[in-house]
Amino acid sequence: xxxxxxxxxxxxxxxxxxxxxxxxxxxxxxxxxxxxxxxxxxxxxxxxxxxxxxxxxxxxxxxxxxxxxxxxxxxxxxxxxxxxxxxxxxxxxxxxxxxxxxxxxxxxxxxxxxxxxxxxxxxxxxxxxxxxxxxxxxxxxxxxxxxxxxxxxxxxxxxxxxxxxxxxxxxxxxxxxxxxxxxxxxxxxxxxxxxxxxxxxxxxxxxxxxxxxxxxxxxxxxxxxxxxxxxxxxxxxxxxxxxxxxxxxxxxxxxxxxxxxxxxxxxxxxxxxxxxxxxxxxxxxxxxxxxxxxxxxxxxxxxxxxxxxxxxxxxxxxxxxxxxxxxxxxxxxxxxxxxxxxxxxxxxxxxxxxxxxxxxxxxxxxxxxxxxxxxxxxxxxxxxxxxxxxxxxxxxxxxxxxxxxxxxxxxxxxxxxxxxxxxxxxxxxxxxxxxxxxxxxxxxxxxxxxxxxxxxxxxxxxxxxxxxxxxxxxxx
Amino acid sequence: xxxxxxxxxxxxxxxxxxxxxxxxxxxxxxxxxxxxxxxxxxxxxxxxxxxxxxxxxxxxxxxxxxxxxxxxxxxxxxxxxxxxxxxxxxxxxxxxxxxxxxxxxxxxxxxxxxxxxxxxxxxxxxxxxxxxxxxxxxxxxxxxxxxxxxxxxxxxxxxxxxxxxxxxxxxxxxxxxxxxxxxxxxxxxxxxxxxxxxxxxxxxxxxxxxxxxxxxxxxxxxxxxxxxxxxxxxxxxxxxxxxxxxxxxxxxxxxxxxxxxxxxxxxxxxxxxxxxxxxxxxxxxxxxxxxxxxxxxxxxxxxxxxxxxxxxxxxxxxxxxxxxxxxxxxxxxxxxxxxxxxxxxxxxxxxxxxxxxxxxxxxxxxxxxxxxxxxxxxxxxxxxxxxxxxxxxxxxxxxxxxxxxxxxxxxxxxxxxxxxxxxxxxxxxxxxxxxxxxxxxxxxxxxxxxxxxxxxxxxxxxxxxxxxxxxxxxxxxxxxxxxxxxxxxxxxxxxxxxxxxxxxxxx
Numbered sequence: 010x011x012x013x014x015x016x017x018x019x020x021x022x023x024x025x026x027x028x029x030x031x032x033x034x035x036x037x038x039x040x041x042x043x044x045x046x047x048x049x050x051x052x053x054x055x056x057x058x059x060x061x062x063x064x065x066x067x068x069x070x071x072x073x074x075x076x077x078x079x080x081x082x083x084x085x086x087x088x089x090x091x092x093x094x095x096x097x098x099x100x101x102x103x104x105x106x107x108x109x110x111x112x113x114x115x116x117x118x119x120x121x122x123x124x125x126x127x128x129x130x131x132x133x134x135x136x137x138x139x140x141x142x143x144x145x146x147x148x149x150x151x152x153x154x155x156x157x158x159x160x161x162x163x164x165x166x167x168x169x170x171x172x173x174x175x176x177x178x179x180x181x182x183x184x185x186x187x188x189x190x191x192x193x194x195x196x197x198x199x200x201x202x203x204x205x206x207x208x209x210x211x212x213x214x215x216x217x218x219x220x221x222x223x224x225x226x227x228x229x230x231x232x233x234x235x236x237x238x239x240x241x242x243x244x245x246x247x248x249x250x251x252x253x254x255x256x257x258x259x260x261x262x263x264x265x266x267x268x269x270x271x272x273x274x275x276x277x278x279x280x281x282x283x284x285x286x287x288x289x290x291x292x293x294x295x296x297x298x299x300x301x302x303x304x305x306x307x308x309x310x311x312x313x314x315x316x317x318x319x320x321x322x323x324x325x326x327x328x329x330x331x332x333x334x335x336x337x338x339x340x341x342x343x344x345x346x347x348x349x350x351x352x353x354x355x356x357x358x359x360x361x362x363x364x365x366x367x368x369x370x371x372x373x374x375x376x377x378x379x380x381x382x383x384x385x386x387x388x389x390x391x392x393x394x395x396x397x398x399x400x401x402x403x404x405x406x407x408x409x410x411x412x413x414x415x416x417x418x419x420x421x422x423x424x425x426x427x428x429x430x431x432x433x434x435x436x437x438x439x440x441x442x443x444x445x446x447x448x449x450x451x452x453x454x455x456x457x458x459x460x461x462x463x464x465x466x467x468x469x470x471x472x473x474x475x476x477x478x479x480x481x482x483x484x485x
Numbered sequence: 486x487x488x489x490x491x492x493x494x495x496x497x498x499x500x501x502x503x504x505x506x507x508x509x510x511x512x513x514x515x516x517x518x519x520x521x522x523x524x525x526x527x528x529x530x531x532x533x534x535x536x537x538x539x540x541x542x543x544x545x546x547x548x549x550x551x552x553x554x555x556x557x558x559x560x561x562x563x564x565x566x567x568x569x570x571x572x573x574x575x576x577x578x579x580x581x582x583x584x585x586x587x588x589x590x591x592x593x594x595x596x597x598x599x600x601x602x603x604x605x606x607x608x609x610x611x612x613x614x615x616x617x618x619x620x621x622x623x624x625x626x627x628x629x630x631x632x633x634x635x636x637x638x639x640x641x642x643x644x645x646x647x648x649x650x651x652x653x654x655x656x657x658x659x660x661x662x663x664x665x666x667x668x669x670x671x672x673x674x675x676x677x678x679x680x681x682x683x684x685x686x687x688x689x690x691x692x693x694x695x696x697x698x699x700x701x702x703x704x705x706x707x708x709x710x711x712x713x714x715x716x717x718x719x720x721x722x723x724x725x726x727x728x729x730x731x732x733x734x735x736x737x738x739x740x741x742x743x744x745x746x747x748x749x750x751x752x753x754x755x756x757x758x759x760x761x762x763x764x765x766x767x768x769x770x771x772x773x774x775x776x777x778x779x780x781x782x783x784x785x786x787x788x789x790x791x792x793x794x795x796x797x798x799x800x801x802x803x804x805x806x807x808x809x810x811x812x813x814x815x816x817x818x819x820x821x822x823x824x825x826x827x828x829x830x831x832x833x834x835x836x837x838x839x840x841x842x843x844x845x846x847x848x849x850x851x852x853x854x855x856x857x858x859x860x861x862x863x864x865x866x867x868x869x870x871x872x873x874x875x876x877x878x879x880x881x882x883x884x885x886x887x888x889x890x891x892x893x894x895x896x897x898x899x900x901x902x903x904x905x906x907x908x909x910x911x912x913x914x915x916x917x918x919x920x921x922x923x924x925x926x927x928x929x930x931x932x933x934x935x936x937x938x939x940x941x942x943x944x945x946x947x948x949x950x951x952x953x954x955x956x957x958x959x960x961x962x963x964x965x966x967x968x969x970x971x972x973x974x975x976x977x978x979x980x981x982x983x984x985x986x987x988x989x990x991x992x
Contacts, residue, residue, distance in 0.1 A: 369596075369599075369640075370596075373599070384632055389628055389629065389631060389632060390624065390625040390628045390629050391625050391629050395625075395628075396557075399621075399665075399669070402665065402666065402669055403669050403672070406666065406669050406670055406673055407673050411666070411670075414666050414669075415663075418662035418663065418665060418666060419659075419662070421662065422655065422659045422662060425654070425655065425658055426651070426655060429635070429651060429654060429655075432635075432639075433639060433647055433651075436636060436639060436640050437639050437640060437646065437647055466625070469556070469557050470555075470556075470557070470558075473557075
């Protein structure tokens with residue numbers, strides 16, 4: 010047997026082996042230092058894999074008989090997923106120590122979930138699609154409830170699990186219909202067999218999209234998001250907000266564009282509805298929130314609606330805009346979540362918007378950083394968030410979906426209101442609370458991510474070309 | 486010329502703000518240094534902009550001091566340059582800034598560092614708005630101005646500052662997002678967002694109306710025009726003095742500038758079709774807001790409403806598409822920038838002493854502050870448009886343009902001049918003259934040296950521009966003539982197109 014056919018999936022194999030190895034260490038050596046050792050090893054191995062991908066050492070091509078594909082698009086998304094998980098692991102190291110939750114299982118679960126996500130963006134048939142989604146989800150259910158002494162965390166885990174299982178059923182049903190009507194599980198064969206028009210296949214596509222919508226928490230499959238975001242430990246929330254969504258969006262793009270290009274008129278109308286409802290509901294519901302994590306949950310719903318606009322046209326410009334959107338969204342929301350993690354009063358992490366009132370007086374630098382990130386999320390130029398929105402709107406207008414673009418900008422005006430409210434609390438109100446000093450490592454990460462957000466406009470072409478080359482590989 | 490002078494003028498305030506960030510603001514000396522750095526930065530920038538004026542070629546109808554660097558895409562470049570219209574708006578901006586810093590010298594006490602940084606960043610962005618020759622670059626600067634202004638009103642404003650600043654931000658943002666969609670549409674259709682290339686482009690006539698509307702809504706909110714003017718009084722009242730000055734002096738001019746730079750050259754047919762709408766809105770603004778101004782009890786609110794009325798003259802003048810009208814519109818923008826800023830600075834002077842803007846509290850101020858009363862008189866008269874002040878030239882030219890085009894519009898707009906005399910003189914009477922009823926007024930001291938330095942240049946300039954308006958008009962003439970020629974050419978094409986369509990229907 011020629012082992013070389015496995016080289017395109019070497020990153021996934023490597024991380025799986027590392028996670029098993031770390032699991033063994035964790036089980037047999039239980040003492041104070043185990044957590045940091047395992048964490049450092051995990052971060053190191055992810056960094057090595059990230060470097061391999063970035064340096065172009067991972068060959069492109071298909072493996073496992075066409076089930077998995079490694080191309081520029083999947084490598085791009087893997088870069089994003091790995092970057093976000095490395096940052097999350099570094100931050101978790103500090104955060105979990107604070108809340109006294111140093112469980113080494115946490116790291117193993119993150120690693121396994123990362124493997125799932127990496128296979129998700131590489132999957133090229135229905136089986137690997139379903140299996141990777143499950144591999145990604147199961148560790149996340151456990152991660153949501155890892156704080157097993159807190160009722161909110163347990164609740165969020167249970168809720169996530171039950172609804173996630175339901176959505177998997179819907180997805181599986183949809184996939185089985187697609188298989189039944191096309192007679193194949195491979196994307197390229199599905200695409201060529203789809204020429205015959207059938208109602209059954211449409212139901213299949215609708216169910217599949219419903220299952221995906223759950224994963225990216227698009228309305229009306231968003232119910233779990235606020236509760237899960239609120240109940241989970243904040244690092245897990247940050248992870249939820251970024252990595253699985255990038256993976257799921259990548260998966261949606263690939264299946265829609267490579268397997269169902271003929272059905273564009275049908276899935277387009279479903280996606281338009283998902284997009285409009287997500288943007289509007291996310292924007293309106295966030296207005297009434299007091300809890301920062303719940304607010305960010307609704308904000309992420311709104312952002313996912315916005316990102317979906319990029320998929321709708323099924324064009325190169327659309328996919329490029331989506332890829333860019335995910336990159337910028339990753340930077341902004343990770344930075345914001347880490348800032349929330351970094352702010353503590355007497356060892357208590359902040360929860361509500363009121364907790365940061367008067368921050369501008371006590372810690373002007375952090376207040377400025379959070380404001381930059383919020384203005385960026387609201388899409389105010391010249392910050393990075395503006396460019397993300399610009400390209401997505403470009404894709405929507407290019408598809409002549411003017412009303413969709415108008416809904417998009419209107420929802421971003423509404424969203425601006427609640428982002429501004431947080432800035433108002435920090436700047437316009439006084440408070441006597443003091444904040445604990447922020448650790449150097451967190452500071453470095455926050456500064457770095459904020460610098461990208463702030464200075465993006467100086468050389469936007471770097472990132473745009475990066476996203477562009479990745480997206481081009483889908484349209485060969 | 487090789488030196489990138491426009492980018493330098495945009496960057497100087499940014500560099501100044503970075504320097505201020507490095508200064509320690511813990512003690513008195515640090516705070517003093519911050520103010521001095523801010524002041525010098527603004528003065529240097531003012532001198533740099535004078536350099537533009539000196540080297541400006543007034544006979545050329547091309548954009549000057551052009552810079553162009555690759556940026557977002559092949560045809561979305563960092564492209565800046567100025568013509569006669571933008572030249573004076575840039576100078577107005579750099580001229581007002583040192584006075585804003587001086588006006589905040591003593592009355593801003595908390596977070597002085599953030600305050601100065603916000604102002605300097607705002608200056609960069611405002612200059613960028615007036616230089617940009619690319620729609621995306623323009624939008625970038627135009628929208629980014631919201632961020633520092635939001636903080637200036639919100640952090641250093643009055644009692645209802647949160648309401649006012651949210652209203653300001655959300656009004657302006659909702660106005661301009663439609664412009665963003667229009668910009669992207671233009672990019673998709675034409676493949677470029679460069680204004681110099683686009684001004685020769687013939688947009689489809691029906692599409693042009695939509696694009697014009699999308700741009701107009703954004704500029705109308707910024708101007709502000711009736712009926713979207715309601716954010717302005719709130720923002721003005723709550724903003725600190727320097728914030729009001731910048732708001733009235735520069736930010737409002739972005740709307741008028743946008744119409745001149747983008748709406749008319751890019752969408753001449755749209756401008757032609759909607760002329761009557763603009764006339765009606767302008768006349769309503771002039772008369773209606775003047776009446777509202779009469780009834781105000783807050784000095785700043787009164788001036789704010791009078792600003793809306795004066796901006797009505799600007800839009801009316803521009804949409805006459807006559808030499809006098811557009812020249813008058815540009816002149817009125819610059820003159821209003823000086824007059825309203827001077828009025829707000831004057832209000833700031835007495836507000837610093839008594840901490841109230843209520844008209845009823847004052848009365849008899851002339852007995853205690855005679856020099857101040859004299860200054861305030863000049864500004865009031867300029868606001869009314871007395872001959873010999875710059876206010877007269879702007880109003881006269883715009884009205885002259887209007888008389889040439891539409892008698893009714895001119896007639897109703899002229900009543901606005903009478904109304905402005907009514908509210909301005911009555912304000913002056915109630916604040917300055919009369920018997921002193923308030924003990925606090927008894928204790929008032931006249932202008933100190935700093936205030937004297939702030940107000941004197943305004944008096945000189947208002948009278949200078951009033952007596953010798955050619956200083957400005959000479960330089961804007963070529964640009965306006967060029968604008969009108971292009972507009973007339975497009976309209977001729979349009980009308981011959983309409984005639985040919987009618988002929989086809991006839992046969």
